[in-house]
Amino acid sequence: MPLTLRNQESSPESDASLQQLPWDLARNELRARRERSLYGIGDEIIGGREAKKYSRPYMAYTIIKTSENEELACGGFLIQEDVVVTAAHCNTDKMSVILGAHNIRKPEPNSQRIEVRHWIPHPQFNRTAFYYDIMLLQLKHHARLNHQVQTIPLPAWRKCVKPGTMCSVAGWGGTCLSNETGSDVLLEVDLKVQDDDICKKTFFRYSPQVQMCVGDSSGEKSTFKGDSGGPLVCNGTAYGIVSYGPHGKTFPKVFAKVCSFIPWINEELKKLHP
Numbered sequence: 631m632p633l634t635l636r637n638q639e640s641s642p643e644s645d646a647s648l649q650q651l652p653w654d655l656a657r658n659e660l661r662a663r664r665e666r667s668l669y670g671i672g673d674e675i676i677g678g679r680e681a682k683k684y685s686r687p688y689m690a691y692t693i694i695k696t697s698e699n700e701e702l703a704c705g706g707f708l709i710q711e712d713v714v715v716t717a718a719h720c721n722t723d724k725m726s727v728i729l730g731a732h733n734i735r736k737p738e739p740n741s742q743r744i745e746v747r748h749w750i751p752h753p754q755f756n757r758t759a760f761y762y763d764i765m766l767l768q769l770k771h772h773a774r775l776n777h778q779v780q781t782i783p784l785p786a787w788r789k790c791v792k793p794g795t796m797c798s799v800a801g802w803g804g805t806c807l808s809n810e811t812g813s814d815v816l817l818e819v820d821l822k823v824q825d826d827d828i829c830k831k832t833f834f835r836y837s838p839q840v841q842m843c844v845g846d847s848s849g850e851k852s853t854f855k856g857d858s859g860g861p862l863v864c865n866g867t868a869y870g871i872v873s874y875g876p877h878g879k880t881f882p883k884v885f886a887k888v889c890s891f892i893p894w895i896n897e898e899l900k901k902l903h904p
Contacts, residue, residue: 681818683732686800688782688868689816690714691734692767692859695724705801705860707868708781711772713899716859717871717886718751718765725749725767730778734802735814740778744769750898752891759835763873763886765859766895768902782861782868787892790842790869793825797844797864799872801857821846823864824882833884840890842870845882 690706692714706716706727714727725746731738747770752762773779791797800818821844829836829843836843844862862870862885870885 679818681732681800681816684730684778686816686818686863687730687778687780688861689729689731689800690716691728691731691802692716692720693726693728694720694722696722703802703857705857705872706767707861708773708779709784709868709895710781710899710903711775712769713902714746714767714769715861715868715871715888715895716765716767717873718755718763719757719760719873720859721749721751721765727767727769729773730776731816733815738778740774740776742773742779744771744773746770748902752894759837760874760884760886761835761837761840762891763841764871764888764891764895766898766902782863783866784892784895785867785869785889788889790887790889791823791864793823793843795823795864796820797823797862797869799844799857799860799862801860801872819846821862821883823862823869828882829884832882836884838887840887841873842885842887843882844870844885845875847881 688707688709690708692704692706694702694704696702702722704716704720706714706720708714708729727744727746728734729742729744731741746767748768749765750768751765754762755764756762775781785791798818798820800816802813802816824843824845824847826836826838826843829841830838842862858872858874860872861868862872869888871888873884873886875883
């Protein structure tokens with residue numbers, strides 16, 4: 631599947647622009663180790679606000695059961711009645727999603743919990759650098775669409791959002807660094823798409839071909855922990871997927887670049903719905 635890469639045959643890992651001079655290797659390895667310590671399931675909304683009830687009907691609360699029977703959570707978003715998009719690093723053996731919810735701790739009349747039948751992480755997903763951090767979840771049955779449950783459109787291939795664009799992220803994460811358990815209600819925050827150079831300076835392995843740089847330069851608003859896989863929404867379209875970044879308010883964060891994955895998404899959807 632062709633992506634917007636300088637070399638169609640290569641991945642970001644083999645791109646010549648990522649190769650380092652010998653004298654730089656020691657410094658960059660230390661930097662890479664520091665970055666790896668930042669990765670993990672999720673990001674919380676910091677400095678945001680409670681979303682208006684059911685104003686984001688595409689949001690999915692993704693429940694992850696680990697092999698140790700631990701329950702974790704990621705975000706996600708509905709793109710077809712039986713398909714949710716999330717981050718590939720949220721992959722595990724047993725998953726389910728809750729759709730149509732505002733408060734995920736309380737029963738709500740039109741919320742729907744659906745088991746995941748099949749999960750499809752991108753075949754080029756790299757857990758070290760988080761390249762191609764996207765996964766499709768096929769649900770066991772179609773969601774019932776109503777005012778609380780709706781799909782969200784994706785961008786066209788290569789029609790990517792430009793730096794300086796104000797977008798928003800939502801999730802059930804905490805409101806401050808001391809809140810590790812997350813929020814009961816859906817939170818949202820406005821964040822700006824940043825120039826790729828900002829993330830290149832911060833993250834050794836950042837690749838603008840498949841990743842995008844997002845954040846609030848003041849450091850007052852951020853994603854943090856609990857909602858990897860949630861969408862970056864710009865003008866009503868899902869352009870990014872929460873991927874990774876430093877803990878807390880630290881600027882910037884890295885999102886998977888949805889516009890680069892459209893051919894792969896379309897190919898997989900055809901397989902699911904021949």
